Amino acid sequence: MMQRALFSRSVLLAQQAAAALDSPLVGKSASVMQRMDHRSMSSVTIPPPACMLRPLEVPMRYLFGPGPSNVPPRVLASGSRPIIGHLHPEMYEIMNDIKKGIQYAFQTENNMTIAMSGSGHAAMECAVFNVVEPGESVLVAVNGIWGERVAEIAERMGANVHTIVKAPGGYYTKEEIEQAIEKHKPVLFFLTHGESSAGLCHPVDGIGDICRKNNCLFLVDTVASLGAAPIFMDKQKIDILYTGSQKALNAPPGTAPISFNDRACYKMFNRKTKPISYLFDMTHLSNYWGCDGNTVRAYHHTGPVSGFFALRESLAILAEKGLEESWRKHKEVAAYLYKGLEDLGLKLFIPDRDLRLPSVTTIAIPEGYDWREMLGYIMKHHQMEMTGGLGPSIGMVMRIGLMGYNCEKTNADKALHALADALKNCKKSKA
Structure with a gap:
């Protein structure tokens, strides 16, 4: 009897509660409470920044510094084309065009010619990481900031780094270079062709012969000089050459052409240890760019699609004008x-x-x-x-x-x- 009475009372209380919720006032209060509960449970505690609620504004400037430089409307327009997949057949065709354009700009027939996803620094690190192993001797000509950078990169990856140093604007005779190479017996010698920190364009003729005589790879930086000063990768026996997109080449920053000849490829693909960078590993990048002879290109990373559009157009303009x-x-x-x-x-x-x-x-x-x-x-x-x-x-x-x-x-x-x-x-x- 007691259990039945308790059950009846529970039913009555439930009915009263349900009736109370039917009233407009209580229903409105419940709705407000629900909204408050929803807000209190939200994970967003930081409001949208005011700056992001304003439209993007970019001033028009004359970029008369060492880069980036202003780019032609045709190149700007190319970057606004629809995005396509980085592994689509059409993208491969554009990458093939880029490769041919780089070969022309570098004056090389090297098959191992690609564009790095990144600035000129990406190509700089790619070159050192792929052909140098920890403990190997590297010789760097330092007459400005870019020699300093390469020396630090090589040191960080464990190379035995040697430098020949001159004040900004100084240049090296072939005799000075040969003496240093014979002394330090490096696997790689680095020289900046266009040292933008000092405004120097360094002579290159004959240095490749010295490097080959001493079984040393010749690496040249042309980030500030390509398209503005003559460079002939094959004729001047340069083993690895790279540049950046944002200077005389006239594309936005973010892509970096680089080329390896057969000597460099032999060293690169017969190393005992893997390169320290996965992103810059030419074993993978050579496949991504269709340079390894395989018909299937495997996924490695997502390339800067719009950046490649712009690079392709800048190389086309250079080809149309003529080196x-x-x-x-x-x-x-x-x-x-x-x-x-x-x-x-x-x-x-x-x-x-x-x-x-x-x-x-x-x-x-x-x-x-x-x-x-x-x-x-x-x-x-x-x-x-x-x-x-x-x-x-x-x-x-x-x-x-x-x-x-x-x-x-x-x-x-x-x-x-x-x-x-x-x-x-x-x-x-x-x-």
Whole structure:
């Protein structure tokens, strides 16, 4: 009897509760409570940032520094094309076009020619990681920041690094290089062709012969010089050559052409240990780019599809213009700029005209001026980027880059006008 009474009371209470919930006021309160409970259980505690609720704004600037440079509308437009899969047959065709374009730009018939997914630094590391094993001797010519970078990369991966060092703007004779190679017996010798931190274009002829005589691979950096100054990978017996997309080659930053000849491939694919980087392992990248003879390309990583579109178009523009015309144009505009700078009373940092890098001109900081103030003034009043030195050349030079799409006398006039304005309006010390 007691159990039946308790059951009846429970039913009654349940009916009363249900009736109460039917009232409009209680129903509204319950709805509010449910919404509050939902919010209290949300995992989002940080609100959307206000900056991300505003549209993207990018200023128009004259990029007259050492890179990146302004790119032509055709290249910009190529990057806005629809995305396709990085393993689609159409993408393979575009990659094949890129390979042929790099072979032309490098003047090489090397099959092992690809574009790295990354900046020029990616190609730099790819070269060292693949042909050098821990404990092996590496010789690096240091006359600016890029030699310093390669020496550090090789040291980090365990190589026995040796350097020959000159002040920024210094260059090496073939006798100096040969003596150092004979002394240190490296498996790899590195030289920067276009040392953008100093504005130097280093002679290359004959160095490949020295390296072959001593069973040493010859690695050359042309990030700042390709398309602006002559380079002949096969004729000059360069074993590994790389560049970046964002300078005279005239594409956005983010892709880096590189090529290995048969000597480099033999060393690379007969090593005792795996390269320290999976992403830069040419065993995989050679397949991804269809260089290993296999009909099937396996997945390795997702390449920068839009970046490859832009690189393809920049290489097409270079092919249409012709390498010799590109070299001639850069030399002509550089000479025009040199005269204008000298007319302003400025001193060229590299005294020997034949050793000046046509794409990046360095001037000695004018006496009595603060170079940072001058560059800031030019940016503020002319929307124009010029830069100071980099690495060991900081405080020694100011750098003006007129390359690729920017390589025009009208742009040289703009740069000269901005410099003249800065010289007139920036404070000059009494010293």
